[in-house]
Amino acid sequence: MKLDDLINELEEIINESQHIPLTQLVVLEERQLFDIIDRIRSAVHSTKPQRSENTGMTQQMREQGLLTAADLERSRIIEAAHAEADEIRAGADEYAREVLEDLYTRLDRTMLSVKSGLLELERLQQARQSDPDEQIG
Numbered sequence: 001m002k003l004d005d006l007i008n009e010l011e012e013i014i015n016e017s018q019h020i021p022l023t024q025l026v027v028l029e030e031r032q033l034f035d036i037i038d039r040i041r042s043a044v045h046s047t048k049p050q051r052s053e054n055t056g057m058t059q060q061m062r063e064q065g066l067l068t069a070a071d072l073e074r075s076r077i078i079e080a081a082h083a084e085a086d087e088i089r090a091g092a093d094e095y096a097r098e099v100l101e102d103l104y105t106r107l108d109r110t111m112l113s114v115k116s117g118l119l120e121l122e123r124l125q126q127a128r129q130s131d132p133d134e135q136i137g
Contacts, residue, residue: 003043010036 013033017026 003040006036006040006043010040 010033013028013036014026017028019026
């Protein structure tokens with residue numbers, strides 16, 4: 001029997017009981033009340049394990065939901081970390097390319113300057129060899 005049904009039965013007994021005139025007191029049959037109280041206790045005790053199981057299932061479902069949410073969050077964080085790492089690598093590669101291009105340009109200018117200096121030195125040496133008077137003056 002459901003707990004609600006037993007409570008309704010208890011209300012019925014109270015409503016149908018004999019009232020003491022000019023008071024709100026009623027005369028109740030003790031045996032009838034104790035019988036309903038015992039059935040209420042039985043109903044409460046029989047529903048407690050079920051509630052515990054339901055609570056356990058609910059707790060398990062919550063935990064499973066939390067685990068699922070945690071797994072999704074973990075996946076999102078890992079994916080974001082990979083994306084950020086790829087971005088950092090791309091930035092580092094671009095920076096390295098810029099530095100190497102700048103170095104190449106500087107080295108190229110330096111090589112042209114060295115080559116120009118060698119050519120100038122060679123031209124001066126040839127001029128001295130062809131004109132010995134220039135060596136003195």
